[in-house]
Amino acid sequence: MANMKTRNHIWLHLGLISFTLLAIYPVLWVLALSFSGQQSVGLIDLPQDPSFLERLRAILPVPEHWSVKNYTEVWTEQQFGRWLWNSVVISLMTTLLGVFLACTAAYAFSRFRFPGRNTGMLMFLVSQMFPGTLMLIPLFIIIVKQLELGNTYLGLVIVYATTSIPFCVWMLKGYFDTIPYDIEESALIDGASRLTIFWRIILPLAKPAIAITALFSFMTAWNEFILASVFMESEANYTAPVGLRFFVGGFSSQWGYFAAGSVIVSLPVVALFLQLQKYLISGLTAGSVK
Amino acid sequence: MTISEHLKRSALPGMAVAMLFALVLGSWLFGAEMADLHLQHRQRLAVLQANALVLAVADTDAAGTRKRVGEMQKLEPRIESVIIVAGPQLLASTRPGDGAPRQLKREEKPLYDLSNLIRTARETNRGEEVVRKKTIQIDEMPSGRLVVTLPYLSGGEFAGILQMQFDGSGYPRAAGDTFPFPILLLIAALLAGAALRMQTQKKVDPAKLIALVAFLLIVLFYQQQQIGRLEQVVKQDNRAIATQYLASAEQLDRLGYLPLLRDPAGVNHWDTDDYERPRGVIAADGSIAEEAETKQLARRAGFIRPILWAIDLFAVAVLLFFLYGYAGRAYAAFREHIYAYIYVAPAMIGMLVLVFFPFSYGITLAFTDTTLFNESLPFLDRLIGWGNFKAILGDFNIYQDTAEGIIWNYQNFYWTLMVTVVWTITNVVIGVSFGFILAMVLNTEGLRGKAIYRVLLILPWAIPNYITALVWRGMFHPQFGVINQVLQMFGLEPVAWFDGVISSFLTGVATNGWLSFPFMMVVILGALQSIPKEMYEAAEVEGASRWQRLRHITLPLLKPTLIPAIVLSVVWTFNMFNIIFLVSGGEPSGANEILVTKAYKIAFEQYQYAYAAAYSTVIFMILLVYGFFQTRITKATESF
Structure with a gap:
C-alpha cells in the first residue's frame, strides 16, 4: 500500500514538473531574451535548413551570449527611465490621493449613522458595475478634450484614484468596523476632537488595512494600460506599460529592450503579489458574494 | 431664533x-x-459660401473651375482659401505657392481620406434612402476660423471635395x-x-x-x-x-x-x-x-x-x-452630522465628477452622432435619438451567401457578440478545468514541494497581463516565434497564426488560459483544504469509490466558492481588453475582436465617439442582465 502511494507521487511529480516547466516557460523566455543582448524575437540565428537539434537549441530559453547590454541600453539609449519615472510618480500620487479619499469616507461610513449613508455606500458599489469602455470615451472627451489634461500626471492620477476608491472604501470600512468603538468613546470623553481621534487612534490602528489598500491602489495604477495609452500621446509622457508596448507594437520590434524593461517593471509587482495574494483573493471573493 | x-x-x-x-x-x-x-449663424454663413462655390463650378471644366474659384475668393474677403481635391489630385487651390493642379503630397493624405469618408457618407445616405450621415463637415479652428468641407460635384456626380477656410470671427455676438x-x-x-x-x-x-x-x-x-x-x-x-x-x-x-x-x-x-x-x-x-x-x-x-x-x-x-x-x-x-458629511464629501465629490458624470455623459453621447470631425457642431444638430442603437442592434447583415460559400461580416455586432461569448465560455472552461486538476493534484496528501509548485504556478497571475500578452505575441511570431519552431521541430508546417480566424482566436485563448488558471487553482485549493478530512474517511469506510467521493463530497462542497469565482472570471474574461488588443489585435480584419476592443477601435481608430458610446451602452446592458442573473444564481447557491 505504502509502496503504491509513493509510486503515484512519482507520476504526480513528473506531471507537475512538466506542467510547471511549460507554465513558466514564457517567464524563462523573457529572462533569456533580456540577457541575450540582442533585439530579435528569436534567441538564436538559425541556419538555412536547421536540424532537429538546432531547432531544439533555438527554443531552449538560454541566450546565445550572456550580456546585460539590454539592461544598460534600455536606460541610456531609450527613454525607458523617463517612462518608469512617470509610472512611479503617477502610481505614488494615485496611492496618496486614493488612500486619503478612501480612509476618510470609510471612516465616516463605519462610525457615523447619518442620513444618506446607505445611498452613499450603494453608490460606491454600483459604480463598480460601469464597464471600463463606457467610461473611457467620456473620460477621454472630458479630461483630454475639455479640461486639456492629456499628457499630464494630474489627468491620469485623478482618474486612477477615483476608480480605485470604491474597492478601497469597502475594504477599509470592513476593517474599521472591527476596531472597537470604546476606544474612541473614552477619547471623546477625555476631550479629544474627531480629527485627533481619526489621526491619532484610528489610522494607526488600521495600518495593516491601509497598507493593503495602498498597495492595491499602487498596483492598479502601475499595471494600467488602456487609459494611459489614450491619455498620454507624446512619447515623453508615456507610462511604463505604454512604453513597453511601444518597443514591440506597430513597426518597431526591439524585443530585447522590451524583455529587459518587462523584467524591471514586473519584479516589484510580482514580489508584492506573491506576498499579498491571500488578502487579494479573500477580498475579491468576499466582494463578489455580497 | x-x-x-x-x-x-x-x-x-x-x-x-x-x-x-x-x-x-x-x-x-x-x-x-x-x-x-x-x-x-457663423456656420450657416460659411456653408452658404461653400455651397455657392460648389454650385458655381459644377458645370465647368478643370481650368474654368480654377478661374472661378480664384475670382470668387477675391469677391468675399472672409473666404481665406479654397482647395478642391479630386481623387489623389489637388485640382484647384487659392493658397499661394500650392501650384495646383498636382498630386497630393504624403502629408496631405488626410484630405484624401476625408474625401473617401464623405463619398461613403453620401453613398450610405443614397443607398438607405434615409439621411443618416453628414456630408458637410465643419471644423471650428481657434480664433473663430471655420473650415468647411463638402462634396465637389461635376456633372451632378461626386467628383471630390471642396474645402474652404472661412474667417467667421467678425460677427458680433x-x-x-x-x-x-x-x-x-x-x-x-x-x-x-x-x-x-x-x-x-x-x-x-x-x-x-x-x-x-x-x-x-x-x-x-x-x-x-x-x-x-x-x-x-x-x-x-x-x-x-x-x-x-x-x-x-x-x-x-x-x-x-x-x-x-x-x-x-x-x-x-x-x-x-x-x-x-x-x-x-x-x-x-x-x-x-x-x-x-x-x-x-x-x-x-x-x-x-x-x-x-x-x-x-x-x-x-x-x-x-x-x-x-x-x-x-x-x-x-x-x-448634527456635519463631521460625517465632511469626511465623506471628498470621495463623494470625486465619484460624482469622475464616475457618475462621465457615465451619464457617455449615455447622452450615445444618442448623438458625434465624431472627431463634428464635435464643434451645436448639440441639437448632433442629437439623433435611437439611431446608433438601431444601427448596432438592427443590422442583421451577419453573412453573405455567395457562390464561393458563406462570407461572414466581421464588422457586424452579432458576430462580435458571438465571438465574445465563445471567447468567454472557452476561457472560463479552460481556466476552471486546469485550475481544478492542479488544485486536486496539489491537494494530494503527503506530496512534497507543494509550496514551490504553488509559487511557480502562481507566477502567470502575478505578472502584469499586458506584459504577458506582448510576450505571447512574440512567441506566436510567424517567422521566429518559439511555437512555430516547435511545430517545425516535429516536421510540421509553420502556422501564420494571425492570418486565420481560428488560429488567431487560439492565440488569445492560449494566452488567457495561461494567465487565468492560477486564480482558479488558488481559489479551488483554498476550498479543498477547508473540506474536513473526516468526511472522506467516513465515505471510504462506507465503501464509496473515488468517483463517488468526488461527485458527492468534493463538488457540492466546492460549489459555494466556485460559483462566485466563475461569476467573477466570466466578467473578467468578457472585458479582457488587453489580451485581445495586444496579442492578435482582432486580426484577421477584425474577425477576433471582442465587444470591448471593438468599442475601443470604433472610438479611437475610426473616431466615431457617439457610435462607440452606444456600443458601450449595449455592452453595459448585457453586463447588467448578466449581473441580474448572477445575483439570482449566487443567492440560489447560498441557500444550499
Missing part, C-alpha cells in the same frame, strides 16, 4: 433659493442656446443679456418672500399658496420673455443670412457663373444643413418663407420647453421643500 427655526417660519429663504435655482439654470440654458445660435432683468425678478421674489409669514401648524396655509403662485408667475414670466428673445435672434439671423445670400448671389449673377433665381418659390440650395438638404427658410429670391421659419422656431422651442418644465418642476420642489419645513429639518440634521 435659530437658523433652523427661521427656515421653518419665513418664506424668504425658500423663495430666494428656489428663485436662484430657476434663474441660474434658466440663464444657463438660454445662454447656451444663444451661444448655439451664434455658432449656427447677439445683443448682450439684459442683465438687470433677472436681478429685478429676484428682488421681487425676495420681497414677496419677506412679506409672507407662515403658520407651521396649519396644513392649508394661504401664505404658502401665495408664495407658490407668486413664484410661478415670476418664473414663467421670465422664461416667456427669454423665449421671445431667442425667437427674435433666430429671425434676425435668418434675415442677416438672406441679405448676405442676396449680395453674393447678385455678384455671381453679374459674373455669369450662377444665375440668381428670381422665383420666390424656388429652392435655395445655398443655405443647407449638414446633409446638403436645403433649409427652406430662405427662398431663392432671398425672401423669408414665413411658414418654414415658424417651423424652425417651433423646433427650437420644442427642444427647450421640456427642459424648462424640468427646471420649473425642480424649482417648485425646492420651494415646497423649504415652505413645508423640510429644509429646516435637513439643516438641523446636517448640523
